[in-house]
Amino acid sequence: MNTIKTFLQILLMASIMVPWNVPALDRLDYTGTLSNSSFGPNYPESLVVKGLLQITRGQLQQALNTVDELISIAPNFKLAYLIRGDLLMAKSQQLEGFGNTPQNNSPSVEDFKAEARMRIERYLESHAPQGIPEPLWQIDPTQKYVIVVDADKSRLYLYQNIGGKPTYVADYYVTIGRNGSEKSSEGDKRTPLGVYTASSKLTSKLPDFYGSAAYPLSYPNEWDRQQGKKGHGIWLHGTPSNTYSRPPRASDGCVVISNPDLETLGPILQQGGTPFIIVSQLKWVTQAAPEQPQLQKALDQWRQDWQAQDTDRYLSHYSDRFFSQTSDINGWSREKRRIQSDKKPVSIVLSNISMIRYPNSQIPMAVVSFDQEFKSEFLDSRMRKRQYWIYEGQRWKILYEGAA
Template sequence: MLKSFIKLFSGGLLLGCCLLPWNATADKTSIIPGNGLSAFSSNQAERLLVQSLLEINEGRLREALSIIDQLVKAVPNFRLAHMVRGDLLMAFAQQRTRIGQDNTAALTDFEDEARVRIERHLDSQHEGKLPDVLWRMAPDQRYAIVIETSKSRLYVYENRNNQPHYLVDYYITMGKNGSEKFVEGDKRTPIGVYTASKKLDRKLPDFYGEASYPLNYPNALDQKQGRKGHGIWLHGTPQNVYSRPPKASDGCVVLANADLRSLGPILQQGATPVIISNTLQWISVEEARKKQKSLDASLEQWRHDWETQNTEQYLAHYSKDFFSDSGNLENWSRNKRRIQAAKSKVQINLSNLSMFRYPNATKPMVQVTFDQDYRSNVLANRMKKQQYWIWENQRWQIIYEGSA
């Protein structure tokens, strides 16, 4: 039976493209009991889908059909589930045609979605570890979102005593033409460190699903690099579509409505960090602390040199490629030398500090955000500041500084 099934779907969705090479076996404990379908979550839906595909991989087609029947009953707009069910029914009928055979692009989309969903459930490399972009969360950042575009995955982390803890992850859709957004209309998803604002109040077409949360693309670094475009959101799917293929948006990050709904309490707080990376490396908590330690020291030395009005030492912390809203390093240095020539006594305190490694940068780079409390005999000022520190010449230096 299995040999004939492989022949029937050779090169197709279920066996030819993604399952057999992994030699995966079905996990009986992951089947969701039928009486639990009334309160169905997206992760339950995904587990049922993967369970069905793994049963197919082992040649247990009737078991696979029973599971997929549960799934389409609970989530009737899950197109990939209907695709799998249709292929199974044709296998039982011993037909030699496949759903989607006249639409190669659509079939490829289904294959891609099946592949990334299965890969996630066969991959345990992140367990007990952190994505290498999450170095440090500020006390006021209750949650952080990390997206890995190559795996079509969104991870949610909760801040517990300034330490990120994994909560949940979801399947996502990204831009039709991939990542690395550069120009308006290129249908790519940006890579970088962003913040999500609160839900848009205005009513949007059904295409955007139940809600939309704008990201602050382009950020300061994007603008410096000449990246264009706007309107990059986290949003949902139309009511008749459970999920879209991995690459199907105009550049936004798209989730199933149920997943977006579960993220609502997090995103509605506003200013939630959203880090989008092509690929993630997974490191231990100890490794993350070690990585931030040298930058902690550089940041504290920068603060000390500024507070003690050691102007030249202070300016040595800035890269030759530094930029800000007021200009380049030359303009910045001229202004600081003028201000500090008065030798005013100042006190500078930094608090509420976060550190996120900037993904896919040509050199190691970290976005640092903190609350800055500046006091002198003529001025008292408190502001939220953002810096980008880059590793060059065997030391950390500041390449950008501005208000956050």
């Protein structure tokens, strides 16, 4: 019995951040539903953790039964077969480590270790994340859902917008780029960090490699392009039909999720335009960031100065580093001074405002989106606009502005 624990000790003690000890294990109820699972007792991930915990308690036959149940539900779950192989071998010989069978090569076993570790770490945490992801400053009231990916923990979090408050729904194991995150160039096999949107499902038939569906992400965004970042074709997609899940770092840059989980997300994603934030070192907060009301005030003052046609005050809201699709701050200023020279009365109303702190930025930055209604003597227009605001010189200023 002690020898079968060896692979868990190697798996967890050497690299896991949470100590593998009895108090930690006691936070999970392996006899029934895992106490912190949002998926229920028969969800494949729940069964993986349940089986591993049964092994640590010396319940080898129960663990084998659990793994067999898992395989019956997800017959393409390769990690389950590795655990099953170890359990069967334990009956006839000493085990020295995880995946200790002659046919297993070291790289694939390391991948299985990493996947098991990521899944166990999630279940050593509380039932649901305490607080909300720090980048979610304000959600557009018309936006029903938002997705946040923690690249470090290979985890996708789904939040529902209830009364303007992001409310946790569920989270899922995902795969990111084999070289990690912070994509910057074509072919670097990294997943980008930033604020994106997921478009609706691709309708063209794709190779089996991409699983049951694929949803393109809006990489590169305006800020990515301004920084000279390259690459394209970053999707949220599924797994091949013979694979339930892939290792934590195995994609060419896409975010990869199991087909059953992707199908669960399908009705949400199919509408298109779902905010999709990818973060490194994701933090959780229980109260609003102090910068958010400052940004809200700056946004409203920008609107007032524009409506008042006070061109100098209006332009003072723009950074010297400002850029748009077609201009820099000099060209933007010339055009605005020309347009506002006659001081004709205008009405400007902003609604459905979203504010998302830009993740992992070297300077404080937020992406602000809103519906803009502009009326003047000669023009009546409505549009969805997106701005990037940065904090410089002790105040928020606009770095980018354009149609969303």
